[in-house]
Structure formats: structure tokens, C-alpha cells
Amino acid sequence: MNIAQIATYFRQLCDEPNKTFLTDTDVSRYLQTAYEQFREYATQSDPKTYAERLTIGTNLSGVNTLDLTANPIVPGGASAILGNTAWANNRAMLRLLDVMNVDNNTGLVSVIFQGAGSYNELYVPDLNKAPSYFLNGTTLYFSNPISGRLDIEYVRQADLTTFSNLSATTYIDNLVPYHDIIAILAYRSYAMRDGALAPAVEAQLGLRLNDLKEYIQVGRMRRGNNHVVVEDTDFYYY
Numbered sequence: 001m002n003i004a005q006i007a008t009y010f011r012q013l014c015d016e017p018n019k020t021f022l023t024d025t026d027v028s029r030y031l032q033t034a035y036e037q038f039r040e041y042a043t044q045s046d047p048k049t050y051a052e053r054l055t056i057g058t059n060l061s062g063v064n065t066l067d068l069t070a071n072p073i074v075p076g077g078a079s080a081i082l083g084n085t086a087w088a089n090n091r092a093m094l095r096l097l098d099v100m101n102v103d104n105n106t107g108l109v110s111v112i113f114q115g116a117g118s119y120n121e122l123y124v125p126d127l128n129k130a131p132s133y134f135l136n137g138t139t140l141y142f143s144n145p146i147s148g149r150l151d152i153e154y155v156r157q158a159d160l161t162t163f164s165n166l167s168a169t170t171y172i173d174n175l176v177p178y179h180d181i182i183a184i185l186a187y188r189s190y191a192m193r194d195g196a197l198a199p200a201v202e203a204q205l206g207l208r209l210n211d212l213k214e215y216i217q218v219g220r221m222r223r224g225n226n227h228v229v230v231e232d233t234d235f236y237y238y
Contacts, residue, residue, distance in 0.1 A: 001179040003168040013187040031163040034185035039158055045216040047097055050155050062145040069138045082138045095155040099133045102149045178212045
């Protein structure tokens with residue numbers, strides 16, 4: 001489904017021809033919220049579904065912390081990925097997946113940092129552990145000073161203008177066969193306004209979400225499905 005088809009399906013579910021009661025602005029808002037929910041469902045099944053790579057900076061020197069609301073985050077580097085500026089520019093980070101040092105000459109990853117859950121875990125010495133990072137609020141802390149090129153893999157917010165043009169025939173992302181779910185999620189929010197959730201729609205939503213989960217976890221990358229479930233191990237590249 002493209003954007004126009006999703007919008008049409010949503011209106012059909014609502015069965016509300018009166019555009020003074022359900023305006024295009026309302027439709028855009030319902031669908032935008034639903035798309036953000038759709039992305040979250042997909043990300044819960046596989047955090048890498050909407051993952052993007054971002055180079056924070058290529059010439060860091062002895063960096064211990066990074067303020068991710070700074071614009072740029074480092075001199076000559078990437079723009080803010082947290083805070084008001086990031087949201088306004090459709091760059092806000094929702095999930096931090098990986099942090100890595102990259103060789104500037106080859107583009108190959110040289111160090112993958114291990115995520116820590118607390119300051120204590122970050123700074124407690126462990127000779128068998130790779131260098132660590134810890135995200136506290138909007139600040140990224142490192143167990144060791146960082147130099148050279150630093151990349152992250154993260155999940156960025158959905159474009160806030162995705163459904164600004166309800167007549168668009170463009171496709172939102174690569175999960176096109178499951179975009180009917182967006183319309184169904186939008187209808188659920190619409191129906192809540194009148195306290196009239198439809199059992200048939202709820203049943204269909206459950207079926208389609210299961211279809212989406214199965215596709216992401218099993219069907220999208222054959223033989224790689226066992227890597228979808230996130231597991232922490234003690235083995236890292238460094």
C-alpha cells in the first residue's frame with residue numbers, strides 16, 4: 001500500500017464520509033500516530049528493522065563524553081540527535097543499538113563497544129570486556145577516551161511529515177505488504193474517540209501483527225532469524 005491507499009483504507013474503516021467531522025488534518029494525524037506505532041511493533045520484533053548508521057565524527061581526540069543535544073555533537077561532525085533541534089529536523093534518536101570505532105582508511109569497524117547499564121558497570125575494570133558506553137539522559141559516556149572515527153547504529157524517529165500529503169502514491173518503507181496495519185491502528189485510535197472498538201477489526205489487527213512479527217523474525221532473512229532475538233554475550237571485536 002502507498003500513502004493514498006492507506007488513507008483510503010482508513011476512511012473506509014471509519015465509514016465517515018463527512019469531511020467536516022473527519023478532516024484531512026485529522027486523517028493525517030491519526031495515520032502519523034499509527035505509523036509511529038507500526039514502526040515500534042516492527043522494532044520490537046527486530047531492533048535492526050529501521051536501523052541507520054551515522055558517523056558522529058571522524059577525528060575525535062580523547063573524548064570521554066558526548067552531549068547528543070549539541071549541534072554539532074562534535075566540531076565538524078553530525079548534528080544533534082536528541083533534543084528539540086533533533087526532533088524539529090527529523091533526526092531524533094529513539095533507540096541506540098551499537099557504538100563503534102571505524103577505521104577512516106578502510107571503513108571497517110575496529111572496535112564494537114559494549115553497552116553498560118550503569119556507571120558502576122561502565123567503570124568497573126574487566127580485562128575480558130571491550131570498551132563500554134553508557135547513555136544517561138542525553139549524554140553518552142565512555143569507559144575509555146575515544147579517538148578517531150566514531151559511528152553509531154540507531155533507530156531514528158519517523159518523518160513527522162509522512163502523511164502530510166494524503167494523495168501521495170509513494171511508499172513509506174520496505175514493509176509495504178503490511179501497511180494495512182497502519183490504517184487499522186489509526187482506526188483503533190479513531191474508534192476510541194467514540195468508545196466503539198470493533199471486535200472484527202481488533203481480531204484482524206491481532207492476525208496482521210502476528211503476520212508482521214513472523215515475517216520479520218523468520219521470513220525476511222532466511223537462516224538469519226536466530227540472530228533477530230537480541231542476546232548479550234561476552235564476545236566483542238576489539
